[in-house]
Amino acid sequence: MPRYALLIEYDGTPFVGWQRQKDGLSVQQVLEEAAAPLNGGIEPVIGAAGRTDAGVHAEGQVAQVDLSADLPVERVREALNTRSRPHPISVLSVTRPPEDWSARFSAVHRSYRYRILNRRARPGLDLGRVWHVPQRLDAAAMHAAAQGLLGYHDFSAFRAAACQAKDALRTLDRLDVSREGEEVVVRVEARSFLHHQVRNMVGTLAQVGRGLRPVNWPRQVLDTRDRGRAGQTAPADGLCFVSVRYAPPLDWGA
Amino acid sequence: MPRYALLIEYDGTPFVGWQRQKDGLSVQQVLEEAAAPLNGGIEPVIGAAGRTDAGVHAEGQVAQVDLSADLPVERVREALNTRSRPHPISVLSVTRPPEDWSARFSAVHRSYRYRILNRRARPGLDLGRVWHVPQRLDAAAMHAAAQGLLGYHDFSAFRAAACQAKDALRTLDRLDVSREGEEVVVRVEARSFLHHQVRNMVGTLAQVGRGLRPVNWPRQVLDTRDRGRAGQTAPADGLCFVSVRYAPPLDWGA
Numbered sequence: 001m002p003r004y005a006l007l008i009e010y011d012g013t014p015f016v017g018w019q020r021q022k023d024g025l026s027v028q029q030v031l032e033e034a035a036a037p038l039n040g041g042i043e044p045v046i047g048a049a050g051r052t053d054a055g056v057h058a059e060g061q062v063a064q065v066d067l068s069a070d071l072p073v074e075r076v077r078e079a080l081n082t083r084s085r086p087h088p089i090s091v092l093s094v095t096r097p098p099e100d101w102s103a104r105f106s107a108v109h110r111s112y113r114y115r116i117l118n119r120r121a122r123p124g125l126d127l128g129r130v131w132h133v134p135q136r137l138d139a140a141a142m143h144a145a146a147q148g149l150l151g152y153h154d155f156s157a158f159r160a161a162a163c164q165a166k167d168a169l170r171t172l173d174r175l176d177v178s179r180e181g182e183e184v185v186v187r188v189e190a191r192s193f194l195h196h197q198v199r200n201m202v203g204t205l206a207q208v209g210r211g212l213r214p215v216n217w218p219r220q221v222l223d224t225r226d227r228g229r230a231g232q233t234a235p236a237d238g239l240c241f242v243s244v245r246y247a248p249p250l251d252w253g254a
Numbered sequence: 255m256p257r258y259a260l261l262i263e264y265d266g267t268p269f270v271g272w273q274r275q276k277d278g279l280s281v282q283q284v285l286e287e288a289a290a291p292l293n294g295g296i297e298p299v300i301g302a303a304g305r306t307d308a309g310v311h312a313e314g315q316v317a318q319v320d321l322s323a324d325l326p327v328e329r330v331r332e333a334l335n336t337r338s339r340p341h342p343i344s345v346l347s348v349t350r351p352p353e354d355w356s357a358r359f360s361a362v363h364r365s366y367r368y369r370i371l372n373r374r375a376r377p378g379l380d381l382g383r384v385w386h387v388p389q390r391l392d393a394a395a396m397h398a399a400a401q402g403l404l405g406y407h408d409f410s411a412f413r414a415a416a417c418q419a420k421d422a423l424r425t426l427d428r429l430d431v432s433r434e435g436e437e438v439v440v441r442v443e444a445r446s447f448l449h450h451q452v453r454n455m456v457g458t459l460a461q462v463g464r465g466l467r468p469v470n471w472p473r474q475v476l477d478t479r480d481r482g483r484a485g486q487t488a489p490a491d492g493l494c495f496v497s498v499r500y501a502p503p504l505d506w507g508a
Contacts, residue, residue, distance in 0.1 A: 009378035059379055074374075081376050090378030120328075122335050124263035124344030125313055125494075240379075 055236030148219030309490030
């Protein structure tokens, strides 16, 4: 069975998340149903690099699928895009990965962006795409606080109760916070993340940004390894899965 | 009756347009219903600088409303935003305009942006916010063609049949086309526009971008003053009403 790698973009708003669930429509279900005609009428399993939660968006999700036939990659892309209408999902590119490549386990680097709309008025144009924080945030203080979380740590304090990872040891490579007009944007990179790790870090940094906690507080929370100490889980709306990197890199074409 | 000026942002997707209609929900209706409690329980009339069509977005629409009471502008903004939930409309700022100011007739400059997603794959994340053109567009040719439309002309060739303006004489101040990654973005400015003028110009320029028509064709179409000669009306999705300018300028605060 030839394996295909898919580069995917979606608006997470109408979905229960990437993964199939009994109680609603998932991105995975839409794509698996769309892929059935390419697989002898049988829905294939499509596994992703990041199992995004309900409401989380993606501009560079990567997934894998094994199909019964050896098809031109353009045909796979066009067929998936035609059959996933009218859902807000688009397969940007399809390529043939190396042998034994896994969308999830071969990933060496993942990148997320979190957008906070920081103004009095609620979002109109970007409703569902940003977290609205009406109180003025000090982005410089948030950035300073974020630097204390970089590196190799036990991130238990920022882990969801439902997290299924064996341990909470992760290496955080980047956690930048910057003001961009009315928005405060958080850019975060690591080989892999725990469930809710990005949203819990953002919620904790926001407390610093509002002046409710000192700049060294997020690092203190990290050191406790106690989930009860961190700030709220920031809402899904603001989070976007930006990109995944593999070694060797996949060739997505032009 | 004190007059208030409103600076408004909205996602046009779920609306029949700015203006009240019998067959669906308009931005005007949501705001007028939201304003009733500020006006002794009676819905006031809210008039806008630009009567955007169904599906057209705004990040800087300006509207006017007369209310029975002299209220702090922050209170007007907060009340409208609270009561217009959950619709994707946000009042960004409220100010008290000069005497005899009209949102529509005092405007001296209007600015629109049109986004074309120019790639094979259909939109996922920005569905409803862009016009998808899968064929490669030559943005430089579109820009060159656009320059032939600048200045004072009779724009009858780019006017909707339903246009209610007395004449089609307008001065086009800017019509820039540029490639920004996967998008071709059109920026257009004038004191005022005819109904569908921007979308008809974009649809015509797209024919040049696809190589179906020469660079001097849009100007030839203009000179015929015949609507039957122009390209298709580009879809509403890609259009956003960016800003309105007044003389003297309104002070929207910080």
